[in-house]
Structure formats: C-alpha cells, structure tokens
Amino acid sequence: MKNIKISVLFLLLGSFSLNAQSLKSPDGKFEMNFQLKAGVPYYDLKYQGKTVVEDSKLGLRLLRDGNIQFASEIENKDQKGKDLDNGFTKTAEKRDSKNETWDPIMGEKKSYINHYNELVVTLNQDANDRHIIVKFRLFNDGLGFRYEFPEQKNLNYFIIKEEDSEIDLPTDMKAWWLAGDYDSQEYQTQTTNLSEIPAKWPTSYDGNASQTLIKNAVQTPLMLKKEGKDQLYVNISEAAVINYPASNLELDATNFKFKMHLTPDGQGAKGYIQTPAVSPWRTIIVSPKAEEVLASKMIFNLNEPTQYKDTSYIKPTKYMGVWWEMIIGKSQWAYSTANNVHIGKTDFSKLTPNGKHAANNTKVKEYIDFASANGFDALLIEGWNTGWEDWFGHSKEFVFDFITPYPDFDIKMLNDYAHSKNLKLMMHHETSGSATNYERWADDAFKLMNKYGYEAVKTGYVGNIIPRGEHHYSQWTINHYLRIAEKANDYKIMVNSHESVRPTGLNRTYPNWIAAEAARGTEFEAFGGNNPDHQTILPFTRFMGGPMDYTPGIFQTKLDYYFPGDTRFVKTTLAKQLALYVVMYSPLQMAADLPENYAKHMDAFQFIKDVALDWDDTKILSAEPGDYIHTARKTKGKDEWFVGGITDENARNFTVDFSFLPKGKKYEATVYADGDDADYIKNPQSYKIYRKTVTNKSKLPMKLARSGGYAISVKILK
C-alpha cells in the first residue's frame, strides 16, 4: 500500500510540476508560481502566504498590420500568423541562485547585495517551431522577470505590436501615480485608489512642451499601498530598458489589473527586435515597510555590470548654475531680440542684444567667483551658445550646433578664469528634442568640451523628438540616449539628461550617465508649482531607477521678491530645501538659487557646502509616501553622517534616533531646522541652526513645519 501511495504521490507531484513551477525567495517569504493554462503563460506572487499578485498573463503580440508601411517587410515566415502569447508548452526549466555583493562607482551604499533565486522556463510554440524564455528572479524584496528571445531558425526578426505582461492585483490599493504619457513625466503625482484613477485621470495632468497622453494609463515607477491589516507596499517598475521602448501601465480599474503598454514609434510599431534579444525586466518590489521599498536595490541588481574600460573620470559633482534666474524670468537664455535665426548663417554679432542675456562674461565671472569661493565642483551655464532666439516650438531640426558661443560669452577666458579658481564649467546641450541634429554634432560638441576642460554636460530634450513621430520613450530614442552616453564615455564626459526617459538602473551599465531629471523638478515651482508632498513621493517613484537632478536649494522661495505681485513660490521651507540633499539621492547635486540669496544666508548655505554626494551607507529611518521621509547617510570613506527629514503639507514631529552611529564615538551634530514659527507659505525663511554632541545613544526631537524639514551634518569629534 505504501508503495502505491508513494507512487500516487509522486504522480501527483509530477503532474503538478508538469503544469506549474514554484520559485521561492532566498528567505522563503516570497513565492512565485509560473504555469501554463491552455498554452498561455501566467505567473503569480505571494508574500508570507498571501497573494500579492494574482495569476497574471504574459506574452507579446506581433505586428502584422498591412497599413503600416514597413509591414510588407516583416510579413515573413517568422510570424506564421501567430503572436508570442499562446500555444506554448514548457520544454525546459533551469534554476539558479546568486548571492553576491558589488560596488557601484557612486551610490547610496558602498556595496549592494544581489541575492536571488532564479527560474528560467523555455516555452516552445509548437505550431511555429520557435521558443522564447521567461526568466524570473525572486529577491528578498520582490520579483523581477523578463522575456528572452534566443537566436534560432524560426525567430530572427520580429516587430512588437504590444507587450501584454500583466500585473493583476487582488484588491484596490492606494496609488501614487502619474498620467500615462509617451513623452513627459513632468506631471504632478496624483494620490488616489486604483478604483478612482479613471475618474481622476482627465484632470491629472497639465500642459507640457511635449506630451502624448494615454488615457487611463499610468507611468512607472508606480508606488502602491495596501492599507490596513497586512499592510503592504508594492512598487512596479522596469529595469534595464535597452533597445526596447519604455512602458506605461494600462489600468483595468475594476479588476485592479495592470498591463504593459509600450511606447510606439510614429508608425505604431512598439519595438524592432533581432534575436538574440531580451526585454527589460519588469520589477515588483514588495515590503510591509515603506522604508524597505526605498532601500531596495533590485532595479540596479538587474542591470549588467559596465563594460567601460576607464571609469576614473566619473565622480560626484556639486554645482551651481546660471539657470534659475532664467527659469523665474529674470533673464533670458537668448542673446538677441531676433525671433528667427539660422545657425551657421546668422551673424549673431550683428543682432540687437536683448539686454537680458544671462550667460554673459560679466555675470558668469560673478557666479564663478561665488561658486569657487564656496568649494563647488562646477558651474552650469545655460544660454551660452547661439540659437536660443527661436529654439522652441518650430520643429526646427538644425536648432543648435553646440559649439558656437554667443558674442558675449568668451569660452576660453571663462574657462581659464574658472580653472584658475579650481572650478570647472558645466556644459549645456539643449537639443530641443532634435536628436538627429544632436547626434550629428555630438563629436564636435564633445571635442569642444575636452578642449576647454568641461567634465560634465547637462542635456535637454524640451519639445517633440526629431525623428518626427518618435517619442521620448520610443525604442529609437532610448537607443539615442544610450548612444550619447557611450559616445560621451569615449570623451570621458559625464551626462545629466533632462526630459529624457526615466532611469531604469542603467547607471550600472552606463555609469557616466550619472543622473537625469526626467520628472517634475524644482523648475516647476516657477511654472505650475509642485505640491508640498511632491518630494515625499518622488523617492518612491522617480528615484527608484536612479538618481534625479532635482536641483534643490532654493532659499528665496517667494518670487515676489523679484516681481512684486508675483504669486509664485517654492512650496517648502528653506530648511526643507536643505534636507532634500539627503532625502533625494544623487551624485550630482545643484545649489540652484542665485548667489545673492545664499550670500544672505551663509549659515544655512554651509549645509549645502558640507553635504556629501556619495555614500558608504544609507538608513531610511522612517518614510511614508506622500507624508514624510527621514534618511541618514554615511559619507563614503569618512566618519561622517548626514541626516535629512521632510514632511508634506502637515507639520510633524520626528525623533531622530542616532543608533545608526557606531558605538563608543562622539560626533558633533550641526542641526538646520525650521524655526518655531516657520511655515512654507507664511514664513518659509525662518530657520534655526544649533550644535549638539551626539552618540549612538542620542535621540533628537525635531519639529517640522508645514512642508518643512531639517538637515543635520554629523562629524566625528576628535
């Protein structure tokens, strides 16, 4: 009897494993199940035995629309009239594990831990005699999966119509989301339940220089929370978007089900694939603790190590800029009053100066004086080069040449002057979305940078992309950003891209692409304004895949200082601006305000001068998306910490527990906090600074004003 029972058991087990594969995380808390149901692949995800993601479909549809011009080229035997989303049998399965550490060149910690169990299933589509692979990696903080398309006889070239990977959530969840778009992520984050998204979606965005909205879709990274009992945070994103479009998520708000929605090109195609190829990783980070979501390194772990031979030129960069005064409207990028210029033909020295051109020799020297005197690494200057008179809104392909300065900008003199004061200038390449033009000029532009000792460039993509029809997140444009990063590496140049695609951990593979804006940054305080909870959300969304050049540090938050009657203001206290340097991780940080405003608050400015940009360790002390974040970080290679905390539109108290400090040492904490009467609307510039000796037993109570914060520099006491 025993034998029969055992045989039956094995039979049962055997038949189970014929249909479903189970994968567990290293600590056993997560379980992922993969199965084929009638030839269609599904996966699910459980945490501590509870369903986090219900059975969700996988697969891709391939393009065969005869109306699209190129379709005649791809009506070939590779498709055989079938999509890559059904008719599968599992023909192979492989398991693997990894537990390693690796050191990012710059990062939130000296070393990141990459620890996962892996399941690789090979799915054969018998009717077409071709196979694909789905690879799952289950970490102690969630799941990543991707498709792989091996080179094979019957799968060489195909064009994606849509990737239909689903993430089917079991319940309604609170969501911090951006309206889905192929070109912009500069919208205000909305905070609603999933079920409320369709009603809210139509008013969830404002105008933008380049936007293509997708109704009822949202962007990634997407932050979710299941509230109440068994509270759980879920973060959905992508990792390693290379040679593939970036994705939005379509929402079925009734069933709480998301489906990938790739960015098309102008012809409606969503990816031209040549095997062997892989899709990006779809990532689902899960934790009962919001702090652990912020601490997750999954997206970086899923990116490949770099192949760059020399990365010694890549370093943290603290900079100021001739920039904010143009953003607020005090001066201009353009030099002249003309509104129609031809690069290479117009003699700019003959145009009438508008008298408001910021990037002129006199003003730049003043900024150089201030930035160098205060120990900054670099000074960004926007508007240095010809073409700003008509740079925007005309679909002008040859909009800049990136090498010709305006008549009042002496590039040699200014660089010599800066270098004599141990300061570098930072280059600016606004492409106006004209990517083909930028690629044409990139070598000359980078050679100019080398010639004059520029180490980093801020690029911009304001406006619709040229090639016309491509979007900021289309496959072609993704590859453009990567071509630029790789070419910049040839010239040992660091790249900080604005209005580009959001990072997806690519700074591991392309480490000179050190930061991006690619979200609603400080400049929008001068445009529509940022909600007071904006900075308490972004680390849970935009920052998940990599640093953001948020450009904080505005001390003069109210703009009526410049323009009487102007109602615009930066919706934070001054102390909160200091905290942002700790709370929002980036190896490239700007002190964005005008020197005159720092000069008036040199005591507070000291924090910005002191704060580090590269870290041995990071502790998320406490965080709740949309409410508050409190973070402590240890400077790389130094016995020194920085702590920062911020709140939303609510005043809050928080006690900083210094138990992260090593035992038996004494430190001096310099605290920059909101004044007792500080308020982001009524009294933003009220702050206090005081010192305290702290050890790892210390606890410091902090009072944060409405949209306030605090910043603490903690230095070892000798």
Place this chain on the structure above:
Amino acid sequence: MKNIKISVLFLLLGSFSLNAQSLKSPDGKFEMNFQLKAGVPYYDLKYQGKTVVEDSKLGLRLLRDGNIQFASEIENKDQKGKDLDNGFTKTAEKRDSKNETWDPIMGEKKSYINHYNELVVTLNQDANDRHIIVKFRLFNDGLGFRYEFPEQKNLNYFIIKEEDSEIDLPTDMKAWWLAGDYDSQEYQTQTTNLSEIPAKWPTSYDGNASQTLIKNAVQTPLMLKKEGKDQLYVNISEAAVINYPASNLELDATNFKFKMHLTPDGQGAKGYIQTPAVSPWRTIIVSPKAEEVLASKMIFNLNEPTQYKDTSYIKPTKYMGVWWEMIIGKSQWAYSTANNVHIGKTDFSKLTPNGKHAANNTKVKEYIDFASANGFDALLIEGWNTGWEDWFGHSKEFVFDFITPYPDFDIKMLNDYAHSKNLKLMMHHETSGSATNYERWADDAFKLMNKYGYEAVKTGYVGNIIPRGEHHYSQWTINHYLRIAEKANDYKIMVNSHESVRPTGLNRTYPNWIAAEAARGTEFEAFGGNNPDHQTILPFTRFMGGPMDYTPGIFQTKLDYYFPGDTRFVKTTLAKQLALYVVMYSPLQMAADLPENYAKHMDAFQFIKDVALDWDDTKILSAEPGDYIHTARKTKGKDEWFVGGITDENARNFTVDFSFLPKGKKYEATVYADGDDADYIKNPQSYKIYRKTVTNKSKLPMKLARSGGYAISVKILK
C-alpha cells in the same frame, strides 16, 4: 479727342497692368501672364500665340491639423488660420534679365547658355500682414517659377500641408509617365494619353523594395506631346529641390490639369519651412521639336553655382564592377550562410562561407586585371563589407558599418594591387534605406576611403527609409542626400546615389554628386525586364535633371547562357548597348557586363574603351520619345566625336548627317552597327564593325534592328 483717346488707352493699359503682368521670353516666342483673380494667383503660358498652359492656380496650404502631434507647436500667429493661397494683392513687381554662359565642371557642352527674362511679383496677404513672392523666369525654351518666403515679422515658421501649384493643359496630350510614388521611380514608363491615365494607372507599376503609390498621380520629369497640327512637346519637372520635399503630379484627367503633390513625412507634413526660404523651381520646357527638349539646360540654369572651394577632384569616371554577376544570380553579395548577423558582435570569420561570395580576393583581382588592362578608371565592388546576410527586409537600423570587410576581402592588398595597375577601386555604401545609420558612420566610412585611395562611392537606398515614416522623397531625406554630398566633398569624394531622389539639376550646386540611378536601370533587365523603348524615353524624363548611372554595356544579353532555361534577357541588341554610352549622358559610365563577355567581343568592346564621358558639344540629331534617339557629341578638348542612335521595338533606318563636323577636315569613323540579321530577341549579338572616312559633307545610312542601334567613334585623320 486724341488726348482723351490716349488717356483712355493708358487707363485701359493701366487697369490691365493692375490685374495682370505679362512676361515674354528673350526671343519673344513665349508669353507668360500672371494675374490675381479675386486675390488668388494664376499664371498661363503661350507659345507663338497659342495657349500651352491655361490659367493655372498657385498657392500653398498650411498645416493646422490638431491630430498631428507637433501641430500644437505650430498653431501660432504665423498662420492666423489662413493658407498661403488667397487674399493676395500685388504690392510690388520687379523685372530683370540675364544672358550669360557658364561652364559646368562636366557636361554635355563646354558652356551652357542661361538666357531669360524675369518677373518677380510680391503678393501681400493683407488679412495676415504677410507677403510671399512668386518669381518667373521665361527662357527661349520655356518657363520656370518658384515661391520665395522672405523673412518678415509675420512669417517665420510654417509647415506645409500641400503645395497646390497647378499646370492646366488645354487639351489631351500623349504622355510618357511613371506611376506616382513617394519612394520609387523604378517603374516601367507608360505611354498613353492623359485621359487614359486613370484607367491605366492600376496596372502601371510592379513591386518594389520600397514603394508608396499615389493613385492617379505621376512622377516628374514628365514628357508630354500635343500631336498633329501645331505639334508641341512639353516637359514638366522641378529644379533645385533643396530643403523641401520632391513632388509628384496629381492628374485631373477630365480637365487635363496637373497639381503638385509633395511627399509627406510620417506625420503627413509636407515641409518645415523657416524664412527666408524658397521652393524648388517648377519647370515647363516647351518646344515644337523633341530634340530641343533634350537639348534644354533650363533645369541646370535654375540651380545655383557651387560654393565648393575645390572641385579639382571631380572627374569623369569609366568603371566596371563586381556587380552584374550578383544581379543575375550567379553569385551573392553575402559571404556566409547565416541569416542573422550583428554588426560589431558577430565574428564573420567563424561563419560558414556560402561559396558564392563574389567580392573575394581571387575574383576581384581577376576583375582588376581586366579593367586595368583595358584602361578603365575604376572597379566597383559590391558585397565587400560585412552585413549582407540579413541586410534587407527587416527594418534593421544598424545594418552596415561601411568599414569592416568580409574575411575574404583584403582591402589593403586589393587597393595596392589595383593602384599598381593604375586603377582605383570604387566604394560601395548600401544603406538599406537606414539613413540615420549611414550618417552615423559616414565620417569613418569616408576616412576609410581616403586611407585606401577610393575616389568615388556608389550609395544605395534599397528599402524603406529610417527614420521610419520618412520617404525617399521627403524633405528630411532630401536633406540627408545633400548632407552626404557635402560631407563627401569634405573628403574629396564623388557620389553616385542609387534609389535616391531623381536629380533636379543639383549637380551644379553639389558637383561631386555626379550621378544617380533613381530610375529603372539595366539591373531591371534581370528583374522584370525593361521595355525595348525604355532607353528612348529616359533621356526625355529621368535624364532631364541630371545624369543617370544607367549601367549599360551588356553584351551577353540572354541569361540562359548562365542558367539553361532562363527566359530573362536584356531587351536590346549588342550594338544598341554601345549606343547608350552616347545617347544617355553621364560623366560616370559603367561597362556592366562580366569580363568574360567582353573578352569574347573585344572588337565591339573597343567602342566602350574609346567613348568619352565629358563633352564640348552635343547635337541631338533626331529624337522622338518612345521611338528613337540619335545623338552626336564632341569630346571635351579633343577633335573627336561620338555618335549614337537607338530605336524601340521597331527596326528603323536613319541617315547620319555629319554636317556637325567642322568644314575642311577629314575624320575616320569607326562604325559599330547591328548586323543585317540582328534582332534583339532572335539574334542580339549580330553586329558589324567597319571604317569610313568622313567629312562634314558625309551622310551615312544606318539600319537599326528591332531594339537596335549603332555607335560611331569619329577621330580626326592626321
């Protein structure tokens, strides 16, 4: 009474000139009238008092479609909701004349005469306070006109929806036409009346690697003939298509009215214009004699002189090629059996050779031996570089790098070998339509050419254009061809572009762009076949705007010589192939056949070796489109002439009158003629060669076989 009559006369004249402007050609035979009718501009054209073109509208519509993504950028005050086609008043008028000669670097004559009367009208659109200009030039062989858009306050940027210039013919006419298309001009020419075009249009084209047909439209240059009494030939084309799309012509077959139909980009926009700007010239060449249409230089006269500083590297080039054997299928461009390669990653030396790769060291040396021994300037080699395994049909952007040879092609050794025999190799850059990729590699590719002493490159654009959505004749792609020509000039390289846009006289401004295919060439004899009258039409159409690399010289016309049972054959006699070198003007000419076929007919081959490529003078002795062409040309700088005559599917006789020779000199004419029993189907290789002494009084009766011809080299007798 007299005074009153005179006043009335002046009044009448004055009111006439308020509404209409008249322009006459220098010899007075043409009259063009311009007028505004209710604010809409019209022009007409008369020859010898008879209407050639009835009142035809002018104007452009501007894009404002909100559905097109970029439209939000151009919904600006420049448009004020109005198109540029109505509401005009004439605010200025200017007249000018020119009578000059200029010497083309290479041409059909040493000097071209540019003689015209010009009328320039300024039209103000009062409602929008902006103006445009229409410029008319009336030559002794017809009319050219274009739009000019001066830089001004209310016209800086606009996007064209369509240019609606009309050419309204008074009667039905015989037409030699190609089906209208945005990507290909490789169709067979159709010969029908205008009224018959709609019925014929659906069967007027075959398949092509890249095609986007426009129903009931035809291409330019378009040849027309009014038969019977007052016989007249009319040729419609464009000149100087720069930074503007190329155009087809929509036909209203009931009213015999043509309207311009520009090539769109992928978004439907037909031109992004920044003032000051000009449109291409629309040209209407008119003559009672077909010969004079062929002799017209109007299109070149309407192009600007070159700005190139050094043109000494630009020279006539007679070449052979490792090419025809791949076209007929005897060998391959690709090296290996693979069907999926990755440039820069695949190790081609590890792939399995297919054993049919033509561009290998052994074979190339054999071609070098033959070409050098026979005095050719260059040898083209196609298939020399990696990537041919999957170059086509996959919308593959990174399809070639233009710098990496296959393992069996030793680029250094072969160039050294060729140079030791006083021969250059000719480069080949097949782009596969991937223009963005070609631009990325162009500098490295041209540097490689300089390094190994290549002087000329044949480029190709087989397949749909990348940027996807752009067409071969879109504005973006037009500018791409020009960027390549300009960059090639930086490297002192000549360009011969295949599958590009047809030339529109641009070899005056860009003289290194010495030839193009851009029509159905000899290769199509191996594909669908060319009609026997094909070569009697092309000079009246494709060649009007510039030389064509027709690649003639096939001696082994029947392909069953290679493949028993193969029914394909070149539809001419051998003697006609020789005549093509005279009848079809190009400074770049190929002897396209395999060396072994020339070796068997070295006597006939002598003509190809002797024929010149650059001319002091050209006489069109007799020509009728679709029937026959007889041409005599004098070699530049030599006392030597070449005569060539061809016929269609009908055998014909023709007497060559040598009165073009200077008086009092004796010449030796070597005649290469169809044999008495020659026939393009039954006996194509029957030919005879004989010598005759000739003077300017001589007349030589020639018998042309069906699709036959003759070629005569005429050398001074010392």
